Amino acid sequence: MKKRLSAAPFAVWMGIFTVVPMAIVLWFAFTDENGAFTLRNIAEIWQYSGTYVDSIWMGALATVICLVLAYPLALSIARKAEHVQRTMVMIVMLPMWMNFLLRTYAWMSLLEENGLINHLLGQIGLHWSIINTDAAVVLGMVYNFLPFMILPLYSVMAKMDNRVIEAAQDLGSNNWQILRRVILPLSAPGIVSGVTMVFVPAVSTFVISKLLGGSKYMMIGDVIESMFMGDGCNYNVGAALSLVLMVLMLICMSLMRRVDNGEDELGGMMA
Amino acid sequence: MGENKIIELKNIAVSFDGEPVLKNLDLSISDGEFVTLLGPSGCGKTTTLRIIGGFVEPDEGDVFFDGKRVNDLPAHKRTVNTIFQRYALFPHLNVYENVAFGMRVQKKPNDEIKETVARMLKLVNLVGFEKRSVSTLSGGQQQRVAIARALANNPRVLLLDEPLAALDLKLRKDMQTELKNIQKSLGISFIYVTHDQEEALSMSDTVVVMNNGEIQQIGTPQDIYNEPKNAFVADFIGESNILDGVMIQDYLVEFFGRQFSCLDAGFEPNEPVDVVIRPEDIDIVEPVKGTLTGKVTNVTFKGVHYETIVDFKGFKWLIQTTDYYPVGSVIGIVLNPEDIHIMKKSEYSGMFGDYSSYSEEFDELGDPEAGLAEDAGEGEE
Ligand SMILES: Nc1ncnc2c1ncn2[C@@H]1O[C@H](COP(=O)(O)OP(=O)(O)OP(=O)(O)O)[C@@H](O)[C@H]1O
Ligand SMILES: [Mg+2]
Numbered sequence: 001m002k003k004r005l006s007a008a009p010f011a012v013w014m015g016i017f018t019v020v021p022m023a024i025v026l027w028f029a030f031t032d033e034n035g036a037f038t039l040r041n042i043a044e045i046w047q048y049s050g051t052y053v054d055s056i057w058m059g060a061l062a063t064v065i066c067l068v069l070a071y072p073l074a075l076s077i078a079r080k081a082e083h084v085q086r087t088m089v090m091i092v093m094l095p096m097w098m099n100f101l102l103r104t105y106a107w108m109s110l111l112e113e114n115g116l117i118n119h120l121l122g123q124i125g126l127h128w129s130i131i132n133t134d135a136a137v138v139l140g141m142v143y144n145f146l147p148f149m150i151l152p153l154y155s156v157m158a159k160m161d162n163r164v165i166e167a168a169q170d171l172g173s174n175n176w177q178i179l180r181r182v183i184l185p186l187s188a189p190g191i192v193s194g195v196t197m198v199f200v201p202a203v204s205t206f207v208i209s210k211l212l213g214g215s216k217y218m219m220i221g222d223v224i225e226s227m228f229m230g231d232g233c234n235y236n237v238g239a240a241l242s243l244v245l246m247v248l249m250l251i252c253m254s255l256m257r258r259v260d261n262g263e264d265e266l267g268g269m270m271a
Numbered sequence: 272m273g274e275n276k277i278i279e280l281k282n283i284a285v286s287f288d289g290e291p292v293l294k295n296l297d298l299s300i301s302d303g304e305f306v307t308l309l310g311p312s313g314c315g316k317t318t319t320l321r322i323i324g325g326f327v328e329p330d331e332g333d334v335f336f337d338g339k340r341v342n343d344l345p346a347h348k349r350t351v352n353t354i355f356q357r358y359a360l361f362p363h364l365n366v367y368e369n370v371a372f373g374m375r376v377q378k379k380p381n382d383e384i385k386e387t388v389a390r391m392l393k394l395v396n397l398v399g400f401e402k403r404s405v406s407t408l409s410g411g412q413q414q415r416v417a418i419a420r421a422l423a424n425n426p427r428v429l430l431l432d433e434p435l436a437a438l439d440l441k442l443r444k445d446m447q448t449e450l451k452n453i454q455k456s457l458g459i460s461f462i463y464v465t466h467d468q469e470e471a472l473s474m475s476d477t478v479v480v481m482n483n484g485e486i487q488q489i490g491t492p493q494d495i496y497n498e499p500k501n502a503f504v505a506d507f508i509g510e511s512n513i514l515d516g517v518m519i520q521d522y523l524v525e526f527f528g529r530q531f532s533c534l535d536a537g538f539e540p541n542e543p544v545d546v547v548i549r550p551e552d553i554d555i556v557e558p559v560k561g562t563l564t565g566k567v568t569n570v571t572f573k574g575v576h577y578e579t580i581v582d583f584k585g586f587k588w589l590i591q592t593t594d595y596y597p598v599g600s601v602i603g604i605v606l607n608p609e610d611i612h613i614m615k616k617s618e619y620s621g622m623f624g625d626y627s628s629y630s631e632e633f634d635e636l637g638d639p640e641a642g643l644a645e646d647a648g649e650g651e652e
Contacts, residue, residue, distance in 0.1 A: 163359035166326055169346045170353045171373035171424055181376070185363045 028239030041240035048223055048241065052248065055220040058134060059203030062141035063149075066198045067191065069142070070149035074190075075183065077150075078157035085158065092150050100144060101207060107140050108211045132214030140208040148197040156190030157183070192260050199256075200249055220245055276338070277302045277428060277460055278323060278351075283332035285318055285484075292318050293484045296332070300428070300462060305454055307463045309471040310481035311507070316464040317356065319481075320430045323462065325349045352426035354434045356464075358417040360405040366392070367401040369416055373424035391419035394453060411442045422453070428460045435470070447474055468508050472496060480504050501614055505547045506623035512588045513624025516546040516613070524613055527563065527583065531606055535613035545614040547624070550578070550591040552610035561603015567596050580626055587626040 032038045077088045095103060110116050111131045121128055130136045160183065168182045206221030213219070220241065227238030276299045283296040293315045300306050308316045321327040322334060325346030334341050341349065352373070361369050368375075370391050374384045392398050395415035400408070405416060414434060421429055434450070435443045451474050454461045465471055471478050472492040480487045480495060480503075488500040499505035502513050516526035521536035526546050538544060558564045568587065569580035576591045581602060596602055 161359065163355050163357070164361060166346070167353070167355060167359040167361070167420075168372070168376075169326075170324060170351075170355075171420070172347045172376045174347055177376050181372070182361065182363075 025239045025242055028235050029243045030240075032236060041236045042244070044237055045240055045244055048220065051218075051220050051223055052245070054218065055203050055245075056248065056252065058138055058141070058219065059199050059205075062138050062145065062202045063195055063199040065138065065142050066146050066149040067195065070146060070153055070194065071191075074150050074153035074157055077154050078160070089151075089154065092147050092154075095143075096147055103144060104140055104208055104211045107136075107143065111136055111139075111212065131212065134213070134218070136212040137209045137218065140212045141202045141205060144208065145198040145202055148201075149194040152193040152197065153187060153190040156187050160186055188260055192257060195256060196253060199252065203249060204245060275302055276300065277336065278462075279333075279335040279338075280319070280322065281333045281335070283319075283322060283329045283334070285315075285322070285327060285329050291484055293322075293329075296484075296486060298479060298486065298489070300460055302427075303458050303460055305451070305461045305463065305474060305476045306479060307465060307471040307475040307477070308479050308481060309465060309468060309507075310487075311466060314481045315484040316466075316481060317432055320353065320432055320462065320464055323428070324351055324353045324430055350426060351428040351430055352421035352424045353430040354414075354417045354421050354432065356432040356434075357437065358413050360413055360416055360420070362406055364405070365401065366397065366403050366405060366408070366416055369405055370419045370423050372420060387423050388419075391423045394422070395419045395449075410437050411446070414438065414446065418450070418453070422457070426459065428462060429454075431461060431463045433464050433466070436465075436467075443470075450474070472508070480507060482507075498612060499547060499614060501617035502545050502547075502619040502621075502623045503617070505545075505612075505614065506619075510550045510589055510591075511624045512548045512550065512626065514546045514548070514586070515621075516544050518542045518544045518613060522608075524611060527586075529562065531562075531611055532608045533611040533613060534608050535611075538613070538615075543616055545616060545620050545624075547612040547614060548588070548606065548610060549612075550589040551576070552607075553588070553590045553592075554605045554607075555579075555590065555592055555594065555596065556603045556605050558601050558603040560605070562605055564601060564603045567598050567600050567602060570596065570598055589626045 029041055030037055030039070032040065073092075077085055077092075080088065108115075108131070112118065113129065113131060115131070118127055130139070164186075165178055165182060168178045173181060203219075204221045204224075206219060206225045209219040209222055224238050224241045224245070226232065227234050227241060279299040280296055283293055284291065285293040296315075296319065298306075298319075308319055310316055318327055322329055325341075325344060325348075328342065336344075336349070361372065364372065367388055370388045371384050374387060379387075388401070389398075392400065395418050397412065397415050397419065400412065400416075405413060408416065414437075417434070431450070435446050438446060447470060450461070450463075463471075463474065472495070475492055477489060478492055478495045479489050482503050488495055488504045490498070495504065496508055499508060499511070502511075505511040505513055514526050516524050518535075518538040518541070519525050519530060520540055521538070522532055522534065524531055524533050524535070524544065524546060563583055565581040565583040565588070567579055568582050571578040573591075576593050577595055579590045579592055579596055581588050581590055581604075590604070
């Protein structure tokens with residue numbers, strides 16, 4: 001009885017925010033405009049397969065860049081004195097206090113052909129045409145999602161027992177060996193959650209690609225948005241697109257988890 | 272035990288945040304020696320070990336290994352290994368890989384690793400635990416893994432920071448014997464930190480008594496016990512009655528207005544001194560035969576003996592005796608010259624060794640084991 005009561009808030013939450021919306025998506029994806037069952041929406045998706053691949057590729061690229069940038073940063077924060085850590089985490093979070101759209105608009109005006117960066121570069125006779133390219137979109141994603149990579153990495157690293165690192169040193173490990181044999185495996189949970197928190201929103205983003213990537217529908221998020229807003233909108237195809245995106249993402253994440261676990265075992269055998 | 276000094280600390284001083292933690296520390300350790308650093312909590316034992324291990328750089332002074340100065344040698348290049356206070360095992364590795372860690376780092380061949388790990392696990396009685404995750408082990412088992420992991424690296428010196436503090440009494444006693452056997456059979460030096468004086472006395476070749484970042488006395492367990500250098504050592508190592516006295520001349524000391532012959536010499540004539548009398552050295556006799564007579568004010572049964580508090584003209588002594596004298600009875604005592612130990616006056620004079628307040632301390636001292644192990648640090652003042 002007690003158990004059921006304590007689970008109640010979770011069940012309500014799940015129902016309102018997960019089960020019902022999922023059911024609606026499913027219903028739209030497998031019906032036509034008259035509400036009759038059909039697989040036509042799913043079949044139509046084939047024409048967007050290239051966009052799916054591009055989105056996953058760009059999301060993955062942004063995720064990897066975030067990881068490469070965030071890992072050393074998180075590590076250096078975690079190894080500082082406690083009050084310094086707090087300040088540094090604050091600074092990392094600072095951009096997040098500003099609205100996501102504003103930040104992206106800011107990048108747009110920075111990167112424009114006649115933007116601030118090109119204005120400054122122009123002073124020394126250079127020009128950088130980056131706006132409306134894949135690179136600009138990846139840059140925008142990295143900038144926006146970097147804190148979501150840093151924070152989970154930092155929080156596992158801050159909890160790491162310093163004596164375990166000293167033990168590795170005591171047993172003859174140099175800094176590189178400590179990183180590879182102790183810090184990296186112990187921070188694996190942080191890597192998994194950081195990657196999840198960056199990859200999922202990156203793949204499905206549409207604002208960044210629209211503002212920094214130009215008018216063409218470059219990411220699957222843009223396509224989905226167009227199905228729900230504006231003239232050519234079609235809720236049924238939009239729902240089917242979302243559903244497939246979700247399935248693809250689940251597959252990516254479970255692959256990622258498997259690689260992580262496998263590495264653990266492998267690491268255990270070879271480390 | 273070889274006579275060559277494997278480790279020497281010369282004039283070491285360390286402070287943290289302006290607080291001096293070690294002052295003018297001089298210490299040398301021979302090849303194959305079992306040295307114990309003994310002292311109350313916060314006296315700088317761990318810091319001393321960390322200096323030897325390479326985790327703390329001294330502000331002043333030098334560290335020598337085999338006569339070579341190693342102040343700047345990083346921890347991973349030193350031929351010492353540490354068993355940390357609370358083990359610090361690698362949580363992501365199983366028992367086998369924890370023990371193998373040092374050899375993996377050194378890229379030893381797999382056959383050799385396998386052979387060494389098997390040998391180490393046998394040494395610490397953990398055969399069959401290879402695949403176990405370290406988090407599923409009991410405290411004693413984790414301790415053994417930590418020992419095996421350190422020894423697998425074939426160190427010339429093993430540093431042990433209160434390795435048995437977290438274990439229960441029975442296991443602690445067993446592990447003490449085991450560690451001592453391991454040290455003897457491998458012939459390497461152990462530098463062992465504890466604040467348990469019994470552990471220190473029973474395991475060590477040499478005991479280093481520390482307090483407030485300073486070495487109080489270095490000596491064999493017998494020396495430390497029988498010839499404590501000052502009131503702090505006398506009180507920290509076992510129970511002591513410490514009285515004010517005057518050294519009349521060599522081999523003759525006066526206290527309580529009486530003169531006693533003793534075995535100590537080398538003091539100025541009429542030099543004020545501290546006199547130590549161990550509770551177990553005092554012989555109780557009939558009042559008429561005693562050189563001093565007193566009245567029993569308190570008796571506690573301790574299993575092996577009775578702790579009897581006797582009032583001699585207002586100054587209370589602790590006497591350990593196997594015979595029972597009820598409260599209120601008048602007894603006499605005899606002091607033989609070898610029962611009287613003379614110490615120079617020190618900063619600790621008058622701070623320890625008076626049992627006048629014994630009845631109030633009674634509760635804290637009620638549990639003898641806890642008293643030895645835990646109260647050592649705080650219970651002094
Ligand atoms: N990294 C540090 N920063 C600041 N103070 C420290 C640091 N390490 C130790 N100290 C201080 O130095 C003193 C000695 O500490 P140390 O750890 O050497 O004591 P210990 O003898 O090992 O005590 P215990 O028996 O409790 O382990 C203590 O007062 C401690 O607070
Ligand atoms: Mg300590």
